[in-house]
Amino acid sequence: MSDLISNLYGNPHSESTPSALAGRRVDEIRQRALQFFNADPDHFDLVFVANATAAIKLILEAFRDDGADSGIGGKVKKKGRGFWYGYHRDAHSSLVGVRQATNGLHRCFESDAEVEEWIQAVPTREEKERTCLFGYPGQSNMTGRRLPPSWPSMIRQSQKRQNTYTLLDAAALAASTFLDFGNEVNAPDFTSVSFYKIFGYPDLGALIVRKSSGAILQRRRYFGGGTVDMVISIKNNWHAKKNSSLHDQLEDGTLPFHSIFALDAAIDVHQQLFGSMKDISAHTAFLSKRLYDGLSQLKHLTGTPLCHVYKDASAAYGDPATQGATIAFNVQRPDGTIVGYTTVERLADQNGIYLRSGGLCNPGGIATYLEWAPWEMKAAYAAGHRCSRPTEVMHGKPTGVVRASLGAMSTIRDVDALVTFLRKAFLADAVSSDAYMGGQLAALDSDTSVADSLGLSDKGHSRPARAQGWKPQIRNFIRKHVAIKKAARAGA
Ligand SMILES: Cc1ncc(COP(=O)(O)O)c(C=O)c1O
Incomplete structure (x- = not known):
């Protein structure tokens, strides 16, 4: 060049x-x-x-x-x-x-x-x-x-x-x-x-x-x-x-x-780092199945699943023909009520895990999976709900979802870190979720904190850096990229 x-x-x-x-x-x-x-x-x-x-x-x-x-x-x-x-x-x-x-x-x-x-x-x-x-x-x-x-x-x-x-x-x-x-x-x-x-x-x-x-x-x-x-x-x-x-x-x-x-x-760089798109497909199919299985296993003592995952009946995690490496979900309390999706995103953010939440520019999917009739959506709009300024839950129903997307650079550790984060932050039998507000998760468990295991906290950064050569550059790149995107979204 x-x-x-x-x-x-x-x-x-x-x-x-x-x-x-x-x-x-x-x-x-x-x-x-x-x-x-x-x-x-x-x-x-x-x-x-x-x-x-x-x-x-x-x-x-x-x-x-x-x-x-x-x-x-x-x-x-x-x-x-x-x-x-x-x-x-x-x-x-x-x-x-x-x-x-x-x-x-x-x-x-x-x-x-x-x-x-x-x-x-x-x-x-x-x-x-x-x-x-x-x-x-x-x-x-x-x-x-x-x-x-x-x-x-x-x-x-x-x-x-x-x-x-x-x-x-x-x-x-x-x-x-x-x-x-x-x-x-x-x-x-x-x-x-x-x-x-x-x-x-x-x-x-x-x-x-x-x-x-x-x-x-x-x-x-x-x-x-x-x-x-x-x-x-x-x-x-x-x-x-x-x-x-x-x-x-x-x-x-x-x-x-x-x-x-x-x-x-x-x-060039993509091929050097990740191989072929077929390799990436197999890698992400494996990871997304692991994440889906991990989320599905999280349950409150009441038996209520922690995560309500929105999945099409015809799709199967692990099968790249029917399902890609994205999981849309909402976090539920023991009584089945919904934790606001921006709360989950913000908390994850504070712990170095990058999720996206909201209506995701997918009106048909949101209406179908979250069961919103057109008149209800118009009523929600009239009551002040906006994509850019969401009312997270209306009449007991979420207006959006939390979405985790995996890619070529995602690892088993990332997947496990997300499952661990959700368990610790929102399952009553792990630790009170209130304790996690304000980015306290890493401090609560310094050995296995999410930010640490992702290599995103200062302390954890050097470990994956030594172990896997290129990782810090990619992580820095993603971190900057996500920060820019979030700033752009906040300004939109
Ligand atoms: C399925 C799909 N279509 C279209 C778009 C819009 O893409 P862009 O923002 O690059 O125009 C997106 C963005 O996320 C998408 O996921």
Whole structure:
């Protein structure tokens, strides 16, 4: 990278312009990113975007503009009819938001069975007359449940759904599984990913496009600098879009060069530290089963489970086909009442354990697993509950969850530390939970404190550092990253 930078900033012997050089390097890294997903560049293109949400919005723009137009492109051509959008209950808010561009023609599928019935069903008139888009997450960002990868090919094979495109939101899935595009015929038409969820950095995302489905993206009306070969703006309105590649037409403005160069380094470091994504998948499947089993064993003397874990009936921890390395839960008191999720997060924070809590931008998951009817949610909003300023429990029901996510860098010790923390902090037969308020956990048991065993307290830091070479850097990195994210969330 330093060679590249010296070339870009004034190497007098370089024959290429800086931007030509940078462009070539970006394309090399684009190929590398495709290779990471086993995606053949003859069949797939990769568009660099800011994050998974930006990838989803790019699809929205193209479908909205296609539906607003007559003329070429799209599988069904009806002037001004908009598009139809179906999405799965487990979708992240960023995927749900696509419905806003449909003029009300959308449907939320409340179960897998509903999706599969819809694929086989005779399309409604609205669906027949429009281009349709079906969006779903590869993995729920709330429960970690993994959804069937077979839907894109089922839709493609269905004679009734020839005007339907598929959008797989792989933002959560790609972090701990091998996203394999080896079989072009079964691949989704469009896939969104966030690289920082896989590698920790850089702040960059991508839209992976199956080239044979890419024509509809050319229907997007907006053009930005970099996506056009000529624009006339005086006395005439004319422009010519670039026709070299899909990514050339979709990457508006200056590319995030530094982030793209950093992606190359991120792939290298990730492979050196953690091996292949298949290794990571096996590692995280093992750890998440251990965590699930550990949490399930924690019970009050009354028999009430300490943790109410929100798990789909079809998913099994330890089976990477159905369940990712995320556990959503709430902590219960002996009488079954709920401990506020931010209380659990704050207490864990004070003891060096990083959890996330709240509604998690997963409206369908929260409504389903926590059993909130729409009118109850509206009433909660009217009573002052907000994602950013939550009322944790209303009418005895939690409004959110605590979520533990495991990744390539997680260890058995991390998992055991979380179980130990919950046991000590919230089980009456361990120690009174009041004693833990204010970050007293480490002081109560200096030999086995959570912060210590995670290597996050000053005292414990040197031990794992000596034992495992790279760990302090990774832990420091995570610690800083989490602090920045929390500060950003607090400010939002
Ligand atoms: C499943 C899923 N989709 C989309 C997103 C949004 O990703 P980003 O914030 O990178 O746009 C997330 C973020 O956590 C996610 O988990």
